[in-house]
Amino acid sequence: MRYYLNSKISKILVIIYLFLVTYLSLIKSIKSENILYEPPNLGILKNNIKYYINSGQYEKDIEKVINKAKEYIYNRTKDLTEEERSKLAVVFDIDETSLSNLEYEYKYDFGFNYETWIDWVKQAKAQPIKPTLELYKYIKSLNIKTFFITGRNQLNENLNEDPTIINLKKAGYYLWEKVYFKPTNTKISTIEYKTNCRKDIESKGYKIILNIGDQYSDLEGGYSEAIFKLPNPMYYIP
Structure with missing residues (x-):
């Protein structure tokens, strides 16, 4: 039992x-x-992004990257003559690297529309990203050449009247060698386009020692000794 x-x-x-x-x-x-x-949740993400920016952490993180880039430039060029430095180049992206479009991003709640974007670009009132501008001025003081490679399209055949050129000058950038605009209706990827631009720069006899941008697609593809990525929580460009 x-x-x-x-x-x-x-x-x-x-x-x-x-x-x-x-x-x-x-x-x-x-x-x-x-x-x-x-x-x-998208709504929560947007609030987190706004807090990240409004709290000042976004700017602090930008400053950290820029300071490292400046330190790199100093160490890379400190033993070079002015003539040797004149054969070196630094490449800058524009949007969210050299110029800030926060006003546009906030107005449209981080959304994007081509027509509203072109209207914003034509106003030429994007503010400089101050740490980047300071880095730019430091690089120019060393007689190093500067180039901009942007995903923007050229909107005016006369470069001096193009709103992007006007905006860069208003923001305090000066004496660059060239601004590369992305051709309208091109089918190549951002990585391929920007890589080709850097390749073109080096074909002219310059050595790119630094490439700085806010997207990985700004930086991939080679033709630069060093790359530095700035934070951008607002959008992604493959």
Whole structure:
């Protein structure tokens, strides 16, 4: 009789155990599905981005990168003559690297529309990103050549009247060698386009020692000794 009871109890315990294992596995599966398939809430993300910017952390993070870039430039060129430095080049991206479009981003809640973007560009009122501008001035003081490579299109055949050129000058940038605009209706990727531009710069006899941008697509593809990426939580360009 004792053996029978023990056997019966054992069967019950096994059934309970299997039930618990199945139940816990199901709960774990449900949780895993939520983690894997539910993306972050867009509204919360936008609020987090605004806090990151408005708290001053965004600017601090930019300053950290710029300071490292300046240190690199100093160490790279400190033993060179002015003539040797004149054969070196630094490449800058424009949007969210040299000029800030925060006013546009806030106005359209981080959305993008080509017509509203062109209207914003034509106003030529994007503000300089101050740490980048200071780096730019430091580089010019060393007689190093500067180039801009932008994803913007040229909007005026007369370069001096193009709003991007006007905006750069108003912001305090000066004496660059060339601004590369992305051709309208081109089918090549951003990486390929910007790589080709850097290749063109080096074909003219310059050595690019630093390339700085806010997108990885600004920086990939080679033709630069060093790359520095600025933070940009607002948009992504592949």
